[in-house]
Amino acid sequence: MPAPQPALDPVVLKLWTAVDPHSLKVMELARKVAGTAATVLIRGESGTGKDQLAQLIHYLSPARDQPFLKIDCASLPAELVESELFGHERGAFTGAESLKRGRLELAGNGTIVLDEVAALTVAAQAKLLRVIEEKKFERLGGSETLQISARLIALTNADLERAVALRHLREDLYYRLNVFPIVVPPLRNRRADILPLARHLLENICALHRLPKQSLSPGAAAALEAYDFPGNVRELKNMLERAAIFAPGQEIGADLFPAHLGGREKKETKTTLQEMERQYIAEVLDYTRGKKTRAAQILGISRKTLLEKRKRYHLD
Ligand SMILES: Nc1ncnc2c1ncn2[C@@H]1O[C@H](COP(=O)(O)OP(=O)(O)OP(=O)(O)O)[C@@H](O)[C@H]1O
Ligand SMILES: [Mg+2]
Secondary structure: OOOOOOOOOHHHHHHOOOOOHHHHHHHHHHHHHHOOOOOEEEEOOOOOOHHHHHHHHHHHOOOOOOOEEEEEOOOOOHHHHHHHHHEEOOOOOOOOOOOEEOHHHHOOOOEEEEEOHHHOOHHHHHHHHHHHHHOEEEOEOOOOEEEOOOEEEEEEOOOHHHHHHOOOOOHHHHHHHOOOEEEOOOHHHOHHHHHHHHHHHHHHHHHHOOOOOOEEOHHHHHHHHHOOOOOHHHHHHHHHHHHHHHOOOOEEOHHHOOHHHOOOOHHHHOOOHHHHHHHHHHHHHHHOOOOHHHHHHHHOOOHHHHHHHHHHOOOO
């Protein structure tokens, strides 16, 4: 059964282009959870739109005018992640010259996004668990217990079950995070989104680079629709950006896409109707081992017409 069509306001459409039933389902889940204070876990391959979806949830929530803060647990050094997240008191460690509020505090009643949550150290995971369960934490080096009122959204492209098995991720945190999981499917599994997304991204790209509006040639559209996008929406976006900048006119041809797309502009390679007819007649003649009456029957033409075509196409 197709997912019910949600009423989409223009900002939502900008944040989350969804046409395919799989991504409409994701949007439905986002809508449902947005109205609650629940901690959300967004899972999905790299480039599928996890950050984008976190923004959508924030926008759809009553906290949309409150802060939206993000912390990347994978790219910051472990010590920094904790002080960024929880903040620190003056003198908590060497170099902590003044009090610093963490993002949990600064997010107020808004939303805080923990990107690559599985990259947190086990010590930080224990603190996070307490934040989720009791809404409480202390600044590093502090004794005052603070209350968090922001909503947490955790993102990951890691295999969390494996991380638990390897004891890289605390099992109790895993269960806590997994209360409201949303899995963003890879782009290749929601193919109906490819072209609407491409058009949406292209519009943004042209505006960003002050380029005249561009469109996709039929060959380019076909090449995109047939491609698997291992890098998901990010790959699509990068590809379009490059193509839009290099496009000589206002139409993007498939020749502007990387060769591995295999969708070279069909203008040169597409066979004409005549060429197809020639090939097909040759195939049928081959099949009937040169028996013309039988071949004509299969082709649905008279023997005379077949002989004419055979001559014209030099098949004799
Ligand atoms: N549904 C969508 N509608 C519009 N833009 C999208 C959508 N999904 C993704 N994008 C765009 O694609 C790019 C990649 O998305 P995003 O950064 O959210 O992916 P991610 O899943 O967080 O990737 P990573 O795991 O590498 O962090 C971004 O530029 C984002 O704006
Ligand atoms: Mg991301």
